[in-house]
Amino acid sequence: NAGVTQTPKFQVLKTGQSMTLQCAQDMNHNSMYWYRQDPGMGLRLIYYSASEGTTDKGEVPNGYNVSRLNKREFSLRLESAAPSQTSVYFCASRNSGPYGYTFGSGTRLTVV
Amino acid sequence: QKEVEQNSGPLSVPEGAIASLNCTYSDRGSQSFFWYRQYSGKSPELIMFIYSNGDKEDGRFTAQLNKASQYVSLLIRDSQPSDSATYLCAVDGSSNTGKLIFGQGTTLQVKP
Numbered sequence: 223n224a225g226v227t228q229t230p231k232f233q234v235l236k237t238g239q240s241m242t243l244q245c246a247q248d249m250n251h252n253s254m255y256w257y258r259q260d261p262g263m264g265l266r267l268i269y270y271s272a273s274e275g276t277t278d279k280g281e282v283p284n285g286y287n288v289s290r291l292n293k294r295e296f297s298l299r300l301e302s303a304a305p306s307q308t309s310v311y312f313c314a315s316r317n318s319g320p321y322g323y324t325f326g327s328g329t330r331l332t333v334v
Numbered sequence: 335q336k337e338v339e340q341n342s343g344p345l346s347v348p349e350g351a352i353a354s355l356n357c358t359y360s361d362r363g364s365q366s367f368f369w370y371r372q373y374s375g376k377s378p379e380l381i382m383f384i385y386s387n388g389d390k391e392d393g394r395f396t397a398q399l400n401k402a403s404q405y406v407s408l409l410i411r412d413s414q415p416s417d418s419a420t421y422l423c424a425v426d427g428s429s430n431t432g433k434l435i436f437g438q439g440t441t442l443q444v445k446p
Contacts, residue, residue, distance in 0.1 A: 322380045
């Protein structure tokens with residue numbers, strides 16, 4: 223049981239390049255989330271998908287887009303990367319009920 | 335006022351002592367509360383959840399919830415150096431979106 227799988231684990235981009243972070247879960251969870259984590263800033267929600275077919279903005283959506291491809295997959299796209307998007311990105315999923323998130327292992331992104 | 339507040343620490347305790355980590359939250363409608371442990375360079379890992387007032391014990395960990403005071407805590411008994419990590423408090427808000435709101439985390443150092 224893989225849980226939540228994120229790819230890639232590490233990435234270096236040049237300013238202005240684009241890329242897509244992939245996330246897939248095999249737990250049949252309804253909801254999926256993208257967070258970024260920066261020193262001193264904690265975990266900040268970028269976008270989320272409460273159920274298949276829906277997506278909503280979180281706290282820091284600017285510069286990002288998402289796609290809930292199906293129930294398993296939720297991708298995050300950076301259209302034109304900026305140094306301010308250097309961060310560690312976590313994908314998480316969750317089912318309904320008093321249960322918490324399961325996190326992926328993270329993507330460490332550096333924009334130069 | 336931040337929605338979920340934690341003292342960032344570091345909280346330093348000697349090996350074998352009780353570590354007490356605290357968290358306050360602002361949304362009175364919050365239903366479920368979670369504690370995550372995050373080792374440096376790793377993703378957050380769920381260690382406890384609680385949704386009823388009172389105490390919930392799991393091994394060396396005890397979560398305490400007081401909804402009237404909007405306060406949740408985590409006690410770690412017989413602290414070990416392997417408990418050294420950042421502990422994130424997360425709260426399930428009342429919006430039914432499934433989003434968790436995270437505190438910034440408390441860094442715990444257990445000294446041998």
